[in-house]
Amino acid sequence: MSDPVLAVEQIGFNYGAKQALSEVTFSLSPGAYYALLGPNGAGKSTLFSILCQLLQPQTGRVTVNGINAAKKPRQVLKQIGMVFQQPTLDLDLSVEQNLAYHASLHGLSSAYTKQRIDEELQRFALSDRRKDKVRSLNGGHRRRVEIARALLHQPAILLLDEATVGLDQSTRDTINDHLRQLCSDSGITILSSTHLIDEVRPNDELIVLIKGQIQLQQRCEEAMQAQQLDSVQALYRHFHQQGEQ
């Protein structure tokens, strides 16, 4: 097995008296797609906030490619691309301007920015929309721009927090296809949170988080076989019930 690209060890986080995460431990391998599944309030957003350093864990540690996030936060942030639950594009800027602004925050040179914007817009079939204002794009295209933006600085890990919420089924399918392709083509690791169980595919690595605790980390197909269950829904229900006890 290759060294993990991300290791989360014994992380705990409370909001005052409210416990959001307790002794959360898991690791991600390079080039794999991980679906983080959990009901509302399970702690998914808190975990993402810690991974992209908006919050500091109160216990435990996060390392990215062996670098401790608490000790070298900037080096770790360079390795992470983030797509938040709420859209964060400026609607009155063009697609290209939104991407260029993000690239400048990451300190990319103008020549490299142009190259990366070209590459990512091509990857997401958006090259013909580069001069259009984001306001004129539909929801699926806006999400694709956000994913392209998160990839500009070539992170090792892409984090997506409920990235397909509010999109119709066929747009969700297209984006999900793109994301799986991204892992196999470019070797990037994806951690994508969802409560939409139908988005999880048999070949995905599955991480189930319930009430701030990890209930399962295993390839989805293997977990179904181990539990003798024939669907992701049944598998999730099983671990959900276990977590609620």
Ligand SMILES: Nc1ncnc2c1ncn2[C@@H]1O[C@H](COP(=O)(O)OP(=O)(O)OP(=O)(O)O)[C@@H](O)[C@H]1O
């Ligand atoms: N700022 C806050 N203050 C107090 N409690 C909070 C705060 N943010 C989250 N919580 C609580 O922490 C727990 C984890 O919340 P979190 O938002 O991380 O879960 P989630 O899995 O992302 O849920 P959702 O799917 O609804 O976004 C929940 O019980 C939530 O009520």
